[in-house]
Amino acid sequence: MGLESALGEGYITTQLDALIAWGRKNSLWPMPMGLSCCAIELMSAGDPRHDISRFGMEVMRFSPRQSDVMIVAGTVTYKMAHVVRKIYDQMAEPRWVVAMGACASSGGMFRSYSVVQGIDQFLPVDVFTAGCPPRPENLFNALIELQKKVEKSSVLDYRDRKEPIIVS
Amino acid sequence: MNPVIEKVLHTLRERLGDAVEEVREFRDDVIVVVDRSAIVEAVTWLRDNEECPFPLCEDVFALDAYERIKRFEVNYHFFSIKEHVRIHLKVRVDEDDAVIPSITGVFPGAGWYERESYDMIGVEFSGHPDLRRMYMPEEFEYFPMRKDYPLMGIPGALPLPKRG
Numbered sequence: 001m002g003l004e005s006a007l008g009e010g011y012i013t014t015q016l017d018a019l020i021a022w023g024r025k026n027s028l029w030p031m032p033m034g035l036s037c038c039a040i041e042l043m044s045a046g047d048p049r050h051d052i053s054r055f056g057m058e059v060m061r062f063s064p065r066q067s068d069v070m071i072v073a074g075t076v077t078y079k080m081a082h083v084v085r086k087i088y089d090q091m092a093e094p095r096w097v098v099a100m101g102a103c104a105s106s107g108g109m110f111r112s113y114s115v116v117q118g119i120d121q122f123l124p125v126d127v128f129t130a131g132c133p134p135r136p137e138n139l140f141n142a143l144i145e146l147q148k149k150v151e152k153s154s155v156l157d158y159r160d161r162k163e164p165i166i167v168s
Numbered sequence: 169m170n171p172v173i174e175k176v177l178h179t180l181r182e183r184l185g186d187a188v189e190e191v192r193e194f195r196d197d198v199i200v201v202v203d204r205s206a207i208v209e210a211v212t213w214l215r216d217n218e219e220c221p222f223p224l225c226e227d228v229f230a231l232d233a234y235e236r237i238k239r240f241e242v243n244y245h246f247f248s249i250k251e252h253v254r255i256h257l258k259v260r261v262d263e264d265d266a267v268i269p270s271i272t273g274v275f276p277g278a279g280w281y282e283r284e285s286y287d288m289i290g291v292e293f294s295g296h297p298d299l300r301r302m303y304m305p306e307e308f309e310y311f312p313m314r315k316d317y318p319l320m321g322i323p324g325a326l327p328l329p330k331r332g
Contacts, residue, residue, distance in 0.1 A: 078305075078326035078327075078328065079303075079304070079305055079326075081328055081329060082329055085329035086329075111319070111320070112319065112320070112321075113312050113317070113318070113319065113320055113321030113322075113325075113326075114303075114304075114312070114321070114326075116328065120331075121328055121331065122328045122329045122330070122331050123331065124331065
């Protein structure tokens, strides 16, 4: 930010840090990386009954330049992995990744030569979500966990890659 | 056996001679094994004959019999809309010389079926206008539906982006 060098870890910078983290937390714009049936549950997470906009996430951005969190919903093949990674690389920082469902988290039932056995092999994942596919409630569970993580993060170092969260 | 299909088989045998290697029936399905040199002629005649034309090429696929001497087998399924009967053609080839004449000149729609067979099993179709891989990346070197290809693949055969 530039401020911290002038002011140090004083009252203004730390409170500003918290304010920015609060703002980030409540306006996580998802990049819907829907690759198979999990994408249907991702769509129903946006419907009026489940209503993803309660978390400030209803702005599904189909452009990676405008999104903050990539929800990888579905089976990632080796051929698709390069596309997913390219889209992730195009996202502006700060950025987060949610692996939605068994396939994205571990390859799921596709124990085969063509499916990547877990997207953490080529992406830094923040939250793994169980389910095949997970219900929208479980996706919200993952997104709330991600919000907690974002709330604790600092502007200077938003990355906290030590422990990915697993929700089930 | 259906008299219509019996007549078709009779004429097919007459036209192709020794190229018809085997004819059998299984649960009302007629299976004709032909030599690869005769496949284009057989398919052309099946499509164009007056008695019982087969204008619909339902499927073309390859399979790996592994222990048989002629290891690979390409199956062609045709359906007669006029007579409501099916006929199945089979062509068997050896691993060292797995080349079969393409039937895209007769049924252009078979082009993608043949591409899939090439991609998964490795049977080549001579005369195919665009024999590229269908599902796997172009630089992939193996044929994953062969019986001797491991289920989880060969490590490093399909590269992943760096995690970074």
